[in-house]
Every structure is written in structure tokens, then in C-alpha cells.
Amino acid sequence: MRVILHVGKGGVGKTTLSLATALGAAEGGHRVCVLSTDSAHSLGDALGRPIGPKRVSIAPGVEAREVSALDELASSWVEIQSWLRELLRDEADAMVVDELLVFPGLEELFALRAVCEEEARGETDVCIVDCAPTGSALRMLRFPDALEVFMDQIFDLERRGARLLRPLLGSSSVGRLLPSETFFEAFENLYRDVADVRRLLTDSARTTARLVVNPAQIVVAEARRTFAYLNLYGVTTDAVLINRVLPEDAGHGFFAGWRARESASLEDIVASFPVPQFKAPLAPREIIGVEAIGELARATFGETDPAEVLLGASPLRLRDRADGAVVEIDLPGIDHAEVDLAATGSELHVQVRDVARRIALPASLSGRPVEGSRLRRGVLSVYFG
Amino acid sequence: MRLVLYTGKGGVGKTTTAAATALRAAQAGRRTLLVSADAAHSLSDVLGQRIGSEVQAVAPEFDAIEVDARVELQRHWGKVHEFLVSLFRHQGIEGVIAEELALLPGAEEIATLIAVDEFARSGAYDFAVVDCAPTDTTLRLLTLPEVAHSSVRLLLKMQRSLARVVTPLARGMVETPLPDTEVFGQAETLLYTRLASLRELIAAKETSVRLVVTSERLVIDEARRAFTDLCLFGLHCDAVVMNRMLPAEAGREEFFAEWAKLQEERFAEVERAFAPLRVLRAELGDDEVVGPERLADHAAQTFGDQHPDAVLSEMPAIRFGKEEGLGFVEIPLPGAKLGALDIAKIEDNLLIKTANASRSLALPHTLAGLEVCEARLGKGVLSVYFDASGEAG
Numbered sequence: 062m063r064v065i066l067h068v069g070k071g072g073v074g075k076t077t078l079s080l081a082t083a084l085g086a087a088e089g090g091h092r093v094c095v096l097s098t099d100s101a102h103s104l105g106d107a108l109g110r111p112i113g114p115k116r117v118s119i120a121p122g123v124e125a126r127e128v129s130a131l132d133e134l135a136s137s138w139v140e141i142q143s144w145l146r147e148l149l150r151d152e153a154d155a156m157v158v159d160e161l162l163v164f165p166g167l168e169e170l171f172a173l174r175a176v177c178e179e180e181a182r183g184e185t186d187v188c189i190v191d192c193a194p195t196g197s198a199l200r201m202l203r204f205p206d207a208l209e210v211f212m213d214q215i216f217d218l219e220r221r222g223a224r225l226l227r228p229l230l231g232s233s234s235v236g237r238l239l240p241s242e243t244f245f246e247a248f249e250n251l252y253r254d255v256a257d258v259r260r261l262l263t264d265s266a267r268t269t270a271r272l273v274v275n276p277a278q279i280v281v282a283e284a285r286r287t288f289a290y291l292n293l294y295g296v297t298t299d300a301v302l303i304n305r306v307l308p309e310d311a312g313h314g315f316f317a318g319w320r321a322r323e324s325a326s327l328e329d330i331v332a333s334f335p336v337p338q339f340k341a342p343l344a345p346r347e348i349i350g351v352e353a354i355g356e357l358a359r360a361t362f363g364e365t366d367p368a369e370v371l372l373g374a375s376p377l378r379l380r381d382r383a384d385g386a387v388v389e390i391d392l393p394g395i396d397h398a399e400v401d402l403a404a405t406g407s408e409l410h411v412q413v414r415d416v417a418r419r420i421a422l423p424a425s426l427s428g429r430p431v432e433g434s435r436l437r438r439g440v441l442s443v444y445f446g
Numbered sequence: 447m448r449l450v451l452y453t454g455k456g457g458v459g460k461t462t463t464a465a466a467t468a469l470r471a472a473q474a475g476r477r478t479l480l481v482s483a484d485a486a487h488s489l490s491d492v493l494g495q496r497i498g499s500e501v502q503a504v505a506p507e508f509d510a511i512e513v514d515a516r517v518e519l520q521r522h523w524g525k526v527h528e529f530l531v532s533l534f535r536h537q538g539i540e541g542v543i544a545e546e547l548a549l550l551p552g553a554e555e556i557a558t559l560i561a562v563d564e565f566a567r568s569g570a571y572d573f574a575v576v577d578c579a580p581t582d583t584t585l586r587l588l589t590l591p592e593v594a595h596s597s598v599r600l601l602l603k604m605q606r607s608l609a610r611v612v613t614p615l616a617r618g619m620v621e622t623p624l625p626d627t628e629v630f631g632q633a634e635t636l637l638y639t640r641l642a643s644l645r646e647l648i649a650a651k652e653t654s655v656r657l658v659v660t661s662e663r664l665v666i667d668e669a670r671r672a673f674t675d676l677c678l679f680g681l682h683c684d685a686v687v688m689n690r691m692l693p694a695e696a697g698r699e700e701f702f703a704e705w706a707k708l709q710e711e712r713f714a715e716v717e718r719a720f721a722p723l724r725v726l727r728a729e730l731g732d733d734e735v736v737g738p739e740r741l742a743d744h745a746a747q748t749f750g751d752q753h754p755d756a757v758l759s760e761m762p763a764i765r766f767g768k769e770e771g772l773g774f775v776e777i778p779l780p781g782a783k784l785g786a787l788d789i790a791k792i793e794d795n796l797l798i799k800t801a802n803a804s805r806s807l808a809l810p811h812t813l814a815g816l817e818v819c820e821a822r823l824g825k826g827v828l829s830v831y832f833d834a835s836g837e838a839g
Contacts, residue, residue, distance in 0.1 A: 070486070071456010071580045076664065100802065101455070101580065106667040129801070194456050194580055195486065275457075279491055311701035315693070318732050346704045349663055 062180045063091075063187045063368055064261060067302075068291070069273035070283050071194040074304035076103040077348055078273050078341060079191035080125075081358035084351065086368035087122035088358075091186040093368075094179055095125040098172035098201065099193035102127040109350045120351050124185075128175040169201040177258045187368045195287050199416065202262065202294045262296060265375040269299035272334070276303055276326035285333050285394040290416045292376035292391045299372035301334045302361070303327070305343045333394055335439070337371045379423060386426055386445045393439030400441060404431045409443065447566045447652065448755050451576040452687075454658035455668045459689040461488045462735045463658050463728065464577035466745035467754040469738060472508035476572045476755055479565055480510040483558045484579040487512040494737035505738060509571075511561075518557035559644050566647060573755045654684035654757060657723075659716060661691065661709035670719055674781040675803040677761070685758040686720045687748065688713060689728045696730065719781060721826075724758045762827070766810050773813045773832035780826035789830060791818045796830060 067079045076097070083095045094116065097104045104125050105112040112119070114129040172190075179188045192198035262268050270291050274284045284301070291298050306327070312320040330338065341361040348357055358367070365371075376391040388409060392400070401412035407427040409420045432444040452464045461482070468480035479501070482489045489497045489512050493504055499514035565574055647653060655676055657669045669686070676683055691713070697706025717725050728748040735744045745754065752758065765776040775796060779787075788799035794814040795806040816832035823829075 072458060072665070073456075101668050101671075103664045103668060106664045109663075279488060280457075283486065308701070311699070314699045315696035315732060316699070316702075322734070345701050347663055347708065 062183075062185055062261075062267065063370075064176060064190065064268040065187065065368070066190045066192055066198070066262075066268070066270040066296070067273055068192050068195060068198050068270050068287060070280050073273045073275050073280060074341070075099075075273045076107045076191050077354060077357065078271075078302050078304060078361070079189050080104070080107055080351075080354045081341070081361055082271070082367040083123050083125075083187075083189045084120060084355045085358040085362050086187045086189070086366065087120060089366040089368055091122065091368050092184060093123045093187045093189060094185040095119075095123065095189045095191060096172075096175050096179065097125075097127045097191040098175065099191060100130065101193075102129075104191065107349060107354070120355075126175070128172055130171045133171045133174070172201055173258045176261065180257075180261060195283060199287070199290055199294075202291075202296060203416075203418075263294070265295075265297040265373075266370065269297045269370055269372070272298055272301045274301060274303055274330065275305050276323040276330065278322070278326055278329070281326055281329050281333065286414065288334060289392045289395045289413055293411060293413050293416060293418050295375070295377040295420075297370075297372060297374070297376055298334070298336055299370055300336055301330060301338045302341060303330060303338060304341045306340045308342045311343065311345075335393060339365075377420070379426075385432065386429075388420070388422075388426075388443040388445070390441045390443075391439060392436065392441045395436070395439075395441075397436040397441075400434075400436065402431060402434055402443060404429075404445075411441075411443075447569075447571055448573045449562070449566065449576070449647070449650070449653040450574070450684075450755070451578050451653070451655045452658055453578040453655060453672065454580070455665045456580040458658045458660050458665055459728075459735075460484075460658045461492045461577045462741070462744065463656075463687050463689060463748070464575050465489065465492045466735070466741045466748060468510075468573075468575040469505070469508060469741050470745035470749060470754045471573050471575075472505060473742065474753065475507060477570065478508050478755075479571045479574045480504070480508070481562060481565070481574060481576045482510075482512040483562070483576050486579075489577065492736060492741070513558045513561050515557040518561045559647070560640060563640075563644055563647050649680060651682070651757075654682050656685045656687060656758075657683065657720070658687045658689055660689050661705075661712040666712060666716060666719070670781045671800075671802060673720060674779055675800055677778050677780060678782075678798060678800060678803060678805050680764055682757075682761055683720075683723055684761075686716055686723050686725045687728055688716055688725055690730045691727050693729045721780070722759055722761065726752075726758075764807070766813060768812065772819070773816050775807070775809070775813065775830045775832075777807075777828045777830075778826060779823070779828040782823060782826075782828060784821065784823040784828075787821075787823075787828070789818065789821050798828075 065082060067075045067082070069075050076099075079095055079097075083093045087093045095104065097112075102112070104127055108119060108125070110119075112125050112127050114127060114132040116124045116126040119125045172193075176188060176190065179185050192201070272284050272288060272291075274280050288298055307316065307320055307323055312323075339361050341357055344353075344357070346353075348354055374391075378389045380387045380389060390411065392413060395413055399414050401410075401417075403410045404422070407422055409422055409431075411418055411420060426445050429445045432446040434441065434443045436442075450467065452460045452467075454460050461484075464482075465480060468478045472478040480489065482497070487497075489510055493510065495504065497504075497510045497512050499512055499517055501509050501511045504510045562574065562576060565571060657673060659665050659669045673683060691709055692702060692706050694706075696702055713725065713727065726748050728744065731740070731744065733740070735741060762776075762778045764778070767774055767776075777798070782800060786801060788797070788804075790797045791809075792806070794809055796809055796818070797804065797806045799805075813832050818830055819833040820831040821828065822831075
């Protein structure tokens with residue numbers, strides 16, 4: 062299954078362009094599903110009809126779904142909920158189990174699971190994800206790393222403890238507070254899914270991100286950082302979608318100043334992102350509904366099938382050279398001083414500004430020292446001895 | 447201290463509106479603080495000068511800060527944080543990654559609120575304006591003190607029950623650091639003292655939320671849902687700012703004619719949908735609103751002769767009562783649809799769920815023993831009736 066993530070600052074038009082991509086892909090004969098993982102869902106607003114947590118068909122070959130953490134919890138976390146309720150048996154506030162959801166983290170988890178379910182269902186060729194604004198979207202991509210640490214280090218300890226203690230404590234008042242084995246199994250199943258989805262998300266032959274921007278300085282500046290972060294997480298960005306570009310016949314009176322600033326931004330975008338770019342023109346009226354969005358898709362993508370992988374190379378590469386091995390990461394627009402590196406055994410730790418990632422090293426590099434690094438022409442090279 | 451929080455969908459101009467509001471109040475002589483609570487800070491861009499994570503003077507009577515949740519968190523929740531970092535370090539995870547993992551979900555939001563609360567208590571300011579993150583995050587921010595109170599208690603109980611039985615055994619089995627009573631102690635302080643204080647701050651009469659919108663469909667729809675959810679949590683909204691309205695001159699260009707017509711329909715729609723809130727109209731200028739001069743012009747155009755720190759409209763409050771043998775709760779819930787609401791009474795609480803949020807409302811004793819018999823929605827007010835005959839129904 063092909064996965065396309067639409068990422069960008071709030072309000073740039075991720076939802077509309079996700080739908081345009083979906084309609085364009087369906088025209089190319091693909092079976093498409095659009096998932097909104099932003100808890101402030103806008104798919105329904107953009108289509109002018111309600112879309113809920115259950116998939117609905119919105120056009121021939123296109124289904125849409127707004128992933129709702131509230132709904133997912135109710136339907137799929139029976140074991141975990143029942144343990145929490147047991148824990149709260151003496152308390153008056155059993156409903157907090159539902160409210161736990163308000164915590165971020167769970168939303169990211171359910172978003173990842175939804176992609177996973179789509180893959181497992183096997184009836185979708187292209188899964189288009191309308192992501193939450195940048196910060197949350199990055200958190201979603203980081204989530205598997207954090208969860209892995211939790212599962213390996215903490216979860217296992219508690220599980221072993223519970224196994225040991227269960228027979229000793231039986232059904233005593235303390236005993237019933239121990240989670241049952243089914244609780245741990247439920248959690249483990251969840252984790253296995255997330256590990257799968259990480260493999261899917263970092264497979265550049267299947268998954269790519271599309272950066273949605275407007276031709277405005279602040280938006281482009283943020284997108285540049287996002288581009289580097291996505292690369293750091295091993296997610297290939299295969300296109301930049303520039304939304305709300307003033308068409309030739311507009312913006313010559315009052316908007317002349319805006320038009321000049323837009324031209325500068327467009328040049329900036331060309332210079333900043335070495336990937337294919339598509340312009341979605343500003344329309345003389347609001348773009349709502351399948352028909353209007355379909356028109357936008359044609360104006361934006363022309364003859365290109367938007368479901369295609371538009372750029373081949375992975376942003377994170379391992380190269381073997383005569384004098385040692387090199388790990389390369391594309392980080393255009395980032396200064397070497399903003400990068401921190403450390404190798405510890407089987408992992409390379411890379412930090413770019415305030416975002417960090419542990420990259421698992423192949424066995425051939427495990428335990429080898431970092432000889433040096435350099436950042437040239439937007440590519441960070443890390444040399445191993 | 448008067449507190450105004452601005453929220454709305456991404457890209458609508460929250461930061462600009464918040465900065466303009468603060469500047470105008472400061473120029474009227476109010477001691478004003480502008481706070482950015484959005485992790486993707488943009489105050490510096492709008493004010494045209496570098497703003498950091500410490501309070502700094504921007505103009506006379508006008509200070510600003512971009513809250514760094516990590517710094518705040520370290521200050522207020524250091525022990526819990528330290529423990530988690532040591533736990534991760536022990537597993538061979540170093541530096542920033544351990545720090546990042548130790549940022550518990552929701553902690554950043556809470557830390558931001560704690561910072562605002564401290565400014566309110568310091569007495570140094572008459573007026574604070576908070577530039578919040580996009581709608582759903584803000585909602586989470588504002589509802590967290592209430593929700594976190596329940597959730598943290600639950601987590602503590604979980605963790606404690608496990609720690610009590612597992613910890614002594616585990617200490618023998620592994621060398622992993624385990625939480626001690628100090629960690630729990632600090633978590634409880636957070637729970638009982640801090641969160642209670644935040645709940646007061648948010649529910650205070652002097653605190654208002656303002657929604658920023660544009661004339662776009664997606665923006666207005668999202669703000670309407672946010673308005674319903676804010677009301678559900680009893681937060682006071684006092685105005686909507688409709689931003690980027692095309693001036694007459696811009697609408698004369700043929701390409702924008704339809705947009706110009708549409709925005710007037712939408713303005714009327716916003717006035718209806720957000721009643722009784724006052725709707726302020728902010729026009730798009732011919733250049734970006736950056737720097738004090740342009741901000742001052744923008745503020746003058748937006749607020750006219752109104753004080754930017756005034757309570758611009760009053761919303762009815764949640765009301766409990768008894769009438770003709772029936773107990774009732776009235777909750778202003780504009781924009782809600784009865785079919786899309788989930789209402790249930792669980793123990794002594796009334797649980798109300800919208801598509802995005804759920805709140806459990808503690809019922810007064812007079813209603814707690816009764817059963818829900820009917821719910822009605824009219825004129826933006828949800829009325830839930832309770833059978834006072836004392837029989838379950």
C-alpha cells in the first residue's frame with residue numbers, strides 16, 4: 062500500500078490538498094482512502110458533508126475517515142478499560158477512563174494504528190493521510206521511538222512483576238489491582254502494530270510526505286525546518302505543494318504589494334526544497350465539495366498521477382566506501398552548528414535543533430567510532446572508522 | 447488580573463491579533479504582558495524583535511515572553527522529571543532524547559498554564575494576553591486542569607499500587623531506578639495544589655477566550671465546534687475577531703468580487719452562530735502587520751473605541767435548580783446538536799460528550815441522587831432534567 066502524508070503549518074490547506082490528491086489518484090484508477098488524523102477534523106467541512114470515524118465513500122474509488130480517539134478507545138481497548146475500571150471500583154469517577162484520552166500521545170497512537178489497519182485490510186492502494194499541524198505530525202512520527210523505549214524498559218518490568226505476584230496475592234484487595242495477563246497482551250498487540258507502521262512509514266518506496274505551504278515567508282521558514290525533521294526521521298519528502306498562488310490575472314490593484322512578496326517567497330521555495338513542486342492556484346471562489354476539489358486537483362497536478370512516488374532517493378542512506386562507511390542524511394537549510402551527533406554502540410544519535418532521533422545502525426557499523434562529520438550542500442555525512 | 451486567550455484554526459492571525467490587543471492596552475496605560483503559549487512561537491516575527499523564554503520589555507508598560515514549556519516543567523516538576531530522565535539514562539539513553547521522553551503527555555500544556563498563573567499571582571500586571579496554539583491544542587490546554595485532576599489521580603493510584611507491590615521485589619531483581627516517595631510527593635503537590643489553582647484561574651470571571659476566524663468555511667466551522675466545547679467546560683468566551691476581511695478597495699478587483707460578497711454573508715453567519723458574542727472586524731492591509739507601528743494601526747482599526755481589555759460580551763453561566771418537582775441543569779451549549787451529544791449520569795456526575803470533548807460535571811447534592819429523565823436543546827442552551835420523585839427512571 063502506498064502512503065502519502067500531508068504535512069504543514071496550520072491553515073495552509075492540508076485538508077483540501079489531501080482530498081485533491083485523493084481524487085486525482087482515483088482518476089488514475091487507484092483505490093484510495095483518506096484518513097484525517099488531526100483531532101480538529103476538517104474533511105467534512107471541506108467536502109460539505111459529514112464524515113465520521115467510520116469510513117464513507119465520497120467519490121468513485123475514494124473513501125474517507127476521520128480517526129477519532131474517543132471512538133477508537135470505546136471500540137478497541139476493552140481490556141485496558143476494564144482494568145482501569147477495576148482499579149477505580151471504589152471511586153466515584155469511573156468516567157475518567159474516557160477522559161484519559163485528552164492526553165496527547167494516545168491520539169498519535171490511534172492515528173498510526175489507523176494507517177496500519179488500512180494496510181491490513183488490503184483493499185486500499187493509496188492511503189492519504191491529512192496530518193495534524195506540523196508539531197503534532199512530528200510527534201506522531203516520533204511516537205514509535207518513544208513507545209519502544211517504554212515497552213522495552215518499563216512495560217516488561219511491570220509485566221514480570223505482575224506475573225510473579227499474581228499467584229501470591231490472589232484476589233486480595235491488592236491482588237485485584239494487578240493488571241491481568243490479557244491487559245498486557247492487549248498492550249503488546251498495540252505495540253506490534255506500531256512497530257509495523259514504523260517500517261511502513263520509513264520505506265521510501267511506499268511512504269512519502271508532501272509538504273503543503275503557502276507562498277509566505279513565515280510558512281516557508283517553518284516548512285524548511287519540517288523538511289529537515291522529516292529527513293531525520295527517514296521519511297522521504299517527494300513533493301512540495303504550494304497552495305493559494307495568485308493566478309496571473311489577479312492581484313494587480315490592492316494586492317500588488319502582496320504579489321511582489323509572493324514572488325520572493327516562490328523563489329525561496331525553489332531554492333529551499335530540491336524536490337518536485339506543484340502550484341495550486343487561488344480560486345476566485347471558495348473550494349468546497351468534491352467537484353470543486355476535483356477541479357483543483359487537475360489545475361495542480363495536470364497530467365501527473367499524484368499517487369506516484371515523485372522522488373526516488375531516501376533521505377537517509379548508508380554508503381560503503383573504501384576508507385570506511387558513511388551515513389548520509391539530507392538536511393538542506395540546516396547549519397552544521399545546529400547538528401549534534403553521538404554514536405553509542407548500535408545506535409547513532411542525531412539532534413537537529415530541538416528534534417532528536419536514535420537511528421539504529423546496521424551490524425556492520427555497530428560499535429564503530431564516528432571518525433568525523435560534515436554538512437555540505439545540504440547533506441550531512443557521518444564517517445565511521 | 448484580566449486574562450484574554452486567543453485561539454482559532456492555524457494561520458488565521460492569532461499572534462497578530464494578540465500582539466495588537468496587548469499593544470493597544472499598554473498604550474492606554476495598562477501594565478500588559480503578552481504570552482505566547484504556542485510551541486511554534488511567532489511573537490518575534492510579529493513584534494519585529496527577538497522575544498525569548500524570559501520576560502522582556504517591548505515598549506512602555508508592555509512586556510512579552512515566549513513560554514518554554516521545558517524550562518517551566520523543570521522548575522515545577524523537576525523531581526518527577528529527574529526520575530524519568532535517570533530511568534532512561536539507566537537504559538543507556540542519553541541527553542536530549544531522555545529529556546524528551548520524560549516530557550509526559552500534557553505536561554507542556556500544564557507548564558504553560560502554571561507560568562501564566564504565576565504571572566497572575568505576581569500582581570505585576572493588570573492585563574495578560576495569551577497567544578494560544580491552534581484550536582484543538584488550546585482546548586486541551588484549557589480543559590487539562592480539570593481532566594488532569596482525575597487522570598493524574600488515576601495514574602498515581604495505578605503507579606502506586608504497582609510500585610507498592612512490585613517495587614520491593616523489583617529492587618532485588620533489577621538495578622533500574624524506581625520512584626521514591628519524593629517523586630510521588632511532588633506529583634501530588636502538582637495534583638492537589640497546582641491544578642486546583644489553575645482551575646480557578648481558568649474559571650475566573652476575569653478570564654475570557656476570544657476566537658479568531660477568517661471568512662473561510664473550514665475556519666468558521668472549526669471555531670464553531672471549539673466554541674461549543676469551550677462552553678461545555680464553562681469557559682467564558684467574550685468575542686470573535688473576524689480577520690483578513692477584504693477592504694472595499696480590494697473587493698473592487700474582479701477576481702476578488704465573489705470573495706468580497708461571500709465575506710459579508712459569512713460575517714452575518716458568524717454574528718448569528720456565535721451570539722451573544724461581539725464580532726470584531728479586522729481588515730486585511732496592503733502589507734504584513736509587523737512591528738509596533740503597523741500593529742497599533744491594526745489594533746485601532748479592529749477595536750475602534752472599545753477597550754481591548756474590556757469584557758466584550760457576557761455569556762450565561764451553567765445553572766442548577768429545581769422547578770415544578772423536576773431538578774435541572776442548564777448548560778449554554780451554542781452550536782451543539784442533540785443527536786450528536788452523549789449524556790449520561792454516572793455516580794454523582796453528569797457526563798456530556800460532544801464529538802471532540804467530554805466533560806463530567808459534578809452535580810450538587812440536591813441533584814446527585816436523582817436520575818436523568820429528559821434532555822432538551824433550545825436557543826443554544828442544553829437543559830437536562832432530573833426526576834425529583836426519587837425513583838430511578
